[in-house]
Amino acid sequence: MPKYYCEYCDIFLTHDSSSVRKAHNAGKNHILNVRNYYAEISQDKAQAIIDEITRAYENASAGRQKKKKE
Template sequence: MPKYYCEYCNIYLKHSSPTGRKQHAHGRKHINNKIEYFTEFLINQQSLANQTQTTTQTNNLLNPGFFLKEQYTANNISQGVYQPPNFIPLPK
């Protein structure tokens, strides 16, 4: 069986069995890397939307672009600044 490559962590797993993959997916480093990956994706989407907005404003065209209300970073999300609707906190 070939080694499993995690695109979020940029590593090959030594234990590529389903249980090894599951254990890796629940790990702290993997979760933080995944948050960082999608945060960068949203920031890039917002910057592209802002660029298209400025170009469409100059051309007086309508823009159904994608906009974020706030800038979300991995630190904001991990500190609990961003909480999705219907968020139920875990007991400590």
């Protein structure tokens, strides 16, 4: 069974279930690590990451809308 790896915390979660991931992502240490990660990267790089995530989301939404029309 594949383990979930958190890039921000540099750890593997032993049980790969949505409840474990949600609990980890809501944890104080994880949130602090995410804040520190984005605080350390440059503004341009942060914007590039945000743009990439937005494009991926929009492409996924467009794909779902095409399937609904067909």
